[in-house]
Amino acid sequence: MPAITTKEYHKCCGGEVRRATFTSQTLGGEAAFSLFLPKQALAGRNVPVIYVLAGLTCTEETFLIKANAVRHAAQHGLALVCSDTSPRGAGVPTITDEWDIGPGAGYYVNATAAPWQARYRMWDFVRSELPTTVENAFPLDGARRGVMGHSMGGMGALALALREPGLYQSASMFAPICNPSAVPWGEKATQLYFGGDSHLWDAYDPCRLLASGHEFPGGFLVDQGLDDPFLKSQLHPDALENAARKAGQALKLRRHEGYDHSYWFVQSFIAEHIRHHAEQLNHTQVNHTQAPRETTP
Amino acid sequence: MPAITTKEYHKCCGGEVRRATFTSQTLGGEAAFSLFLPKQALAGRNVPVIYVLAGLTCTEETFLIKANAVRHAAQHGLALVCSDTSPRGAGVPTITDEWDIGPGAGYYVNATAAPWQARYRMWDFVRSELPTTVENAFPLDGARRGVMGHSMGGMGALALALREPGLYQSASMFAPICNPSAVPWGEKATQLYFGGDSHLWDAYDPCRLLASGHEFPGGFLVDQGLDDPFLKSQLHPDALENAARKAGQALKLRRHEGYDHSYWFVQSFIAEHIRHHAEQLNHTQVNHTQAPRETTP
Numbered sequence: 237m238p239a240i241t242t243k244e245y246h247k248c249c250g251g252e253v254r255r256a257t258f259t260s261q262t263l264g265g266e267a268a269f270s271l272f273l274p275k276q277a278l279a280g281r282n283v284p285v286i287y288v289l290a291g292l293t294c295t296e297e298t299f300l301i302k303a304n305a306v307r308h309a310a311q312h313g314l315a316l317v318c319s320d321t322s323p324r325g326a327g328v329p330t331i332t333d334e335w336d337i338g339p340g341a342g343y344y345v346n347a348t349a350a351p352w353q354a355r356y357r358m359w360d361f362v363r364s365e366l367p368t369t370v371e372n373a374f375p376l377d378g379a380r381r382g383v384m385g386h387s388m389g390g391m392g393a394l395a396l397a398l399r400e401p402g403l404y405q406s407a408s409m410f411a412p413i414c415n416p417s418a419v420p421w422g423e424k425a426t427q428l429y430f431g432g433d434s435h436l437w438d439a440y441d442p443c444r445l446l447a448s449g450h451e452f453p454g455g456f457l458v459d460q461g462l463d464d465p466f467l468k469s470q471l472h473p474d475a476l477e478n479a480a481r482k483a484g485q486a487l488k489l490r491r492h493e494g495y496d497h498s499y500w501f502v503q504s505f506i507a508e509h510i511r512h513h514a515e516q517l518n519h520t521q522v523n524h525t526q527a528p529r530e531t532t533p
Numbered sequence: 534m535p536a537i538t539t540k541e542y543h544k545c546c547g548g549e550v551r552r553a554t555f556t557s558q559t560l561g562g563e564a565a566f567s568l569f570l571p572k573q574a575l576a577g578r579n580v581p582v583i584y585v586l587a588g589l590t591c592t593e594e595t596f597l598i599k600a601n602a603v604r605h606a607a608q609h610g611l612a613l614v615c616s617d618t619s620p621r622g623a624g625v626p627t628i629t630d631e632w633d634i635g636p637g638a639g640y641y642v643n644a645t646a647a648p649w650q651a652r653y654r655m656w657d658f659v660r661s662e663l664p665t666t667v668e669n670a671f672p673l674d675g676a677r678r679g680v681m682g683h684s685m686g687g688m689g690a691l692a693l694a695l696r697e698p699g700l701y702q703s704a705s706m707f708a709p710i711c712n713p714s715a716v717p718w719g720e721k722a723t724q725l726y727f728g729g730d731s732h733l734w735d736a737y738d739p740c741r742l743l744a745s746g747h748e749f750p751g752g753f754l755v756d757q758g759l760d761d762p763f764l765k766s767q768l769h770p771d772a773l774e775n776a777a778r779k780a781g782q783a784l785k786l787r788r789h790e791g792y793d794h795s796y797w798f799v800q801s802f803i804a805e806h807i808r809h810h811a812e813q814l815n816h817t818q819v820n821h822t823q824a825p826r827e828t829t830p
Contacts, residue, residue: 246797247760253797304601306800463544500543500550503603 237372243268249310250275253300262365263323264355268296269366270318274310277375284380284517285315285371286406286510287396289362289389292421293340296320299386302499308507312514314382317370319362321388323355337424343416344392345440349431356429359440363396363403382406382513386502387466390458391416394442394476398450406516408457408509410502411464414476415443421470443472446479455486457512459505461495534669540565546607547572550597559662560620561652565593566663567615571607574672581677581814582612582668583703583807586659586686589718590637593617596683599796605804609811611679614667616659618685620652634721640713641689642737646728653726656737660693660700679703679810683799684763687755688713691739691773695747703813705754705806707799708761711773712740718767740769743776752783754809756802758792 238258246253251274260267277283286309288299299318300306309316322328322342329351330338342358371378383404385393390412397407416422417437430436438444460473467473473489480487495501535555543550548571557564574580583606585596596615597603606613619625619639626648627635639655668675680701682690687709694704713719714734727733735741757770764770770786777784792798 246793246795247758247791247801248797249801301599304604304800306797307601307804461544494544496543498543500545500603503601504544504546507604 238369240369240373248272249306251278251306251310253306255297258369260323260361260365262357262361265323265325265328267361267366268320268324269370270296270300270316271370271374272300272306272309272316273374274313274315276313277315280375282375282377283313283315284382284513285317285376286382286384286513286517287362287367288316288318289344289383289385289392290318290321291385291387291389292321293335294321294389295340298499302503303506304503305506305510308510312510312518314510314514314517315374315376317366317376319358319366322358328355331428336421337428341388341425343388343422343425343429343440344395345425345429347429348433348436349429352429358392362392363400367403380405380517382408382517384408384509384513385412386410386499387471387497388413388421391440391442394456395440395445397452397454397456398442398445399439401452401454404452404454406454406513407452408512409459410505410509411460411466411471411497412442412458412473412476413471415441415472417441417444418475419470419472443475443479446483446485449483451483451485454516455488456480457509458487458489459492459501459509460489461492461497461501463494464497464501466497535666537666537670545569546603548575548603548607550603552594555666557620557658557662559654559658562620562622562625564658564663565617565621566667567593567597567613568667568671569597569603569606569613570671571610571612573610574612577672579672579674580610580612581679581810582614582673583679583681583810583814584659584664585613585615586641586680586682586689587615587618588682588684588686589618590632591618591686592637595796599800600803601800602803602807605807609807609815611807611811611814612671612673614663614673616663619655625652628725633718634725638685638722640685640719640722640726640737641692642722642726644726645730645733646726649726655689659689660697664700677702677814679705679814681705681806681810682709683707683796684768684794685710685718688737688739691753692737692742694749694751694753695739695742696736698749698751701749701751703751703810704749705809706756707802707806708757708763708768708794709739709755709770709773710768712738712769714738714741715772716767716769740772740776743780743782746780748780748782751813752785753777754806755784755786756789756798756806757786758789758794758798760791761794761798763794
């Protein structure tokens, strides 16, 4: 298991906030994440954990700084693990001066086309390597996992929950990209990450996954601002609503007058999202086969 | 009255967050502030307002992004006005590569020595021009004002409340610089802003103000982390406690194991600070001579 290097540590709301890295085999280099552990975890109890996927241009820090989630996670005894949004650093392919492809824009897919396919493997990273690594190192209960995301990360959270319903017990999204294969952001990613083959979105596009029979039993809580500048061009919540209705997928989609795409919108509804996860995760059967562990790194 | 230019606007927690500027006569150039208005203000009612002073290296944005205060201000129907920490821009004196003097380090004093004295006039700015300007433009009740600050801003908030008890009805601080004339940060400011005359701190040093008979009837709520790296070298809460005891000044100083100087510490206790202000401001006599105003800028 890779060693974890703590870059920053702060006591916060009775628990601890940590920014850390490890050498990722999946991404071929250093991977960064942020973590909030509630006081219950510091006392050695395995706690439920929400995996958080951020949007374009964000890093592993953005959600924890801007979403105001820590206080609510502390109140419910939940941990938060925030992934970075792409591979980074020396040798990672980039396209200069573009913010919606390359670093900060991994789209939580496994790229298939050169030069991206070697390191842009965010799907495998957030599905497997990140949880395996942090759950080995910290007192997190891998049997009580939620997944949450914003924008590009909302898309990733929808896809993870639909394809891997056994891995997550709760899921929620803010302003997700609902139908990436049909919008400009996704078309740009198709050209670069998938070499132009739009069919490869079948494995990641929430609307396509619903159409092909995937289902998440926990249901989805989705919030969307109606003054979001990306609403009509990139996000397409109506398509998600239609696909969910046809598939019989439980979906609570709330539209909010006046709110935009920013973390000011996210923080306005974060308390209800954390509560949504807490209701599902704190009532899930606790895995008693795992002994409590100390926080070692 | 100077015109206000809105740079950024977002709906948040039922109210609105705004980043704006105006041309400041006091600072001799553009001055920036951030504002949260709760929904009661958007409905045209004059609401109580907390003026927030941030610490070294911060801007008008830092507190609003990192302190997680908006949700709590919204719950209590309070506005927040966050000042920048110094004059900025072309023609403002700087010292290259130093973060604790010059831009971002105005210390909420009026400088007396050249070249600083012309524009480093943050005392006059936060005492007079900022509240006059924003209270003219937005539905804020100037008869129900609080003042809050962090670190250097905690020092400014203490000094403002002690020297101007008629202007503020509530006051609280996170990790304030309590005795600036006796610590390295203040000594550096003495050399540059006061031309070496340490007696000029008499007007701004909270411990000196208490010793010279100043008092704030509303009392102070102060939180301090015990793992704060600046605790012993720069902050000196013990000196504040002693000065308050001798002066008969009401002070609730709470020390917290494990917490540091960061906004992770601030956000851990912000709910109680906002409640402290709300209890004093929401029970202060409302000034009914002012008619409700619309939000015009």
